[in-house]
Amino acid sequence: MTLIREDDLIQSIHDALQYISYFHPRDFVRAVAAAWEREQSPAAKDALEQILTNSRMSAEGRRPICQDTGVVVVFLKIGMNVRFDSNRSLQEMIDEGVHRAYTDPINPLRASMVDPPIGERRNTGDNTPAIVHTELVPGDRFEIAIAAKGGGSENKARFTTLNPSDDLVEWVVRTLPGMGAGWCPPGVLGIGIGGTPEKALLMAKEALLSPIDIHELQQRGPSNPIEELRLKIHERVNTLGIGAQGLGGLTTVLDVKILSYPTHAASLPVGMIPNCAATRHLEFELDGTGPATFEPPSLDDWPDIHWAPGPEARRVNLDTLTREEIASWQVGDRLLLSGRLLTGRDAAHKRIQQLLESGQGLPEGVDFTNRLIYYVGPVDPVGDEVVGPAGPTTATRMDKFTELMLGQTGLLGMIGKAERGPETIESIRRHKAAYLIAVGGAAYLVSQAVKKARVVAFEDLGMEAIYEFEVQDMPVTVAVDSHGESVHQRGPAEWSMRIAELRHTLHQNR
Known part of the structure; x- marks a missing residue:
């Protein structure tokens, strides 16, 4: 019989969450480095370089890779001979480990969990509770798999029930472009096939815990239908040309992981x-x-890559920015921003909307006239930091507020990640504004550009408060220009055609 002490489980959960907050898995680093080496799209290559540089910086500084330090998901396999020396439930012990990890003063992690999920949505303050899945198995082993899943990728979860005769590969290829770039590609696709709807999604989540090994599979060839399916999906998805951050490029997914389970003869849940x-x-x-x-x-596991802005990057003074200068920006331009900007996410935008609609006006100290807003919820600073990791959040969630902000506050533009919807793009064009993107997955790197930070409104919202940042050479790319051109439309379209041409040329030369 194995006896697990309460303190040992709590300490292990704490240590594991701290570890994964700043250390990428080795297989992931190698896969991104390989993607960087073969990438031909300049925009995607630059984004991959920022991701790899950020990864090394986080490992060296032991600070979070991303400002969204994730919802904690735990898979437990508990031998039936295992006993626990505790008066707490498993959920309570794991939540105590999460609490200690996310409130650790040496490396505090961002609390993102809110309760209740509708209505007031108060932040729980310590990222509890965790999502815990438990399986009883024979023996005396206690296996734990723990993940911290960011909201951008979780929001892109998809489910369908196909007919047994339907083409699963075609469903994936048809569905993935609609997921946009909010999940910060390149990454790994987890797919669950069979069982029931909830089982299929649970398998998709669990499949993501497997190491990246698609290149080994490509070299030796498939040995069963699931491996054959992995190769087909990997190849087809990467021909879409979505690329890193949705900018267009050769690598959209690094691997495809699949788990399956028997299912009803009339069903094919995916x-x-x-x-x-x-x-x-x-x-x-x-x-x-x-x-x-x-x-x-x-640190030898990381490639010797150190991102720096290229000579083509244009420096922009945010404190003297005008619509005339914005009109000179073209989609795809790389900018280095210096000066003051304001921040705000979902909760702040909702409050702004309520204040404006009620006639109260904006809070004292909040003036968006001729300024940019950065969609970010930063990690708390430690030591001499001005701000903790502060990468962009998915801008699409703020689409519903864009016309209000551009039409009533004097705002010149926005900074976030991922694509904007057609109505938002039209609003940007109509107001001669612009939308810029920072690299999702480069939060610690981006935070180095923030030289001063202070809360100016809605302090009770925690990481969703409105901050004023003073930045120096903050790297961004013009994603939607004042004419309504979008890099997330143009880039993938261009690179899907280029990939088709490359494949055709390769086939002819064989």
């Missing part, structure tokens, strides 16, 4: 969930002899 550029997971065992120990990876 769940699909992506992992993002902040892939975070760890697997370990407890044997009753103490907490788990995690060996830090060697």
Whole structure:
């Protein structure tokens, strides 16, 4: 019989969450590095370079890879001979580990969980509760797999029930472009096939815990139908040309992982969930002899890549920015922003809307006239930091507020990640504004550009408060220009055609 002490489980959960907050899995780093080496799209290559540089910086500084430090998901396999020395439930012990990890003063992690999920949506303050899945298995082993899944990738989960005769590959290829770039590609696709609807989605989530090994599979060839399916989906998805951050390029997914389960003869349930550029997971065992120990990876595992802005990047003074200058920007231009900007996410936009509609006006100290807003919820700073990791959140969620902000506040433009919807693009064009993107998955790198930060409104919203940032050479790309051109439309369209041409040329030369 294995006896697991309460303190050992709590400490292991704490240590594991801290570890994955700043150390990417080795297989992920190698896969992104390989994608960077073969990438031919300049925009995608630059984004991959920022992701890899950010990954190394986070490993060295032991600070979060991404400002969205994720919802904690735990898979437990508990031997039926395992016993626990505790008066708490498993959920309570794991939540205590999460609480300690996310409130650790040395490396505090962002609390993102809200309760209740509708209505007031108050932040729980420590990222609890975790999502815990438990399976009882024979024996005396206690296996734990833990992940921290960001909201951008979780929001892109998809489910369908196909007819048994339908083409699953075609469904994936048809569905994935509609997921947009909010999941911060490139990443891994987890797919669950069979069972029931909830089983398919659970398998899709669990499949993401497997190591990236598609290149080994390509070299040796498939040995069963599931491996054959992985190769087909991987190849077809990467021909879409979506690329890193949705900018257009050769690599959209690094791997495709699939789990399956028997299902009803009339059904083919399929769940699909992506992992993002902040892939975070760890697997370990407890044997009753103490907490788990995690060996830090060697920095030699990271490629010798250090991102720096190219000579083509244009410097922009935010404090003197005008619509005339914005009109000179073209989609795809790379900019370095310096000066003051305001921040705001979903909750702040909702309050602004309520204040404006009630006639109260904006809070004192909040003036968007001739300014940009950055969609961000930063991690709390430590030591001499001005702000913790502060990468962009998915801008699409703010589409419903864009006309209000551009039409009534004097706002010149927005900074976020991922695409904007057609009505928002039209609003940007009509108001001669612009939408810029920072690289999702480069939060620690981006935060180095923030030289001053202060809360100016809605402090009770925590990470969703409105901050004023003073930035120096913050790297962004023009994603929607004042004419309504969108890089997320143009880039993938261009690169899907280029990939088709490359494949045709390769076929002819064989």
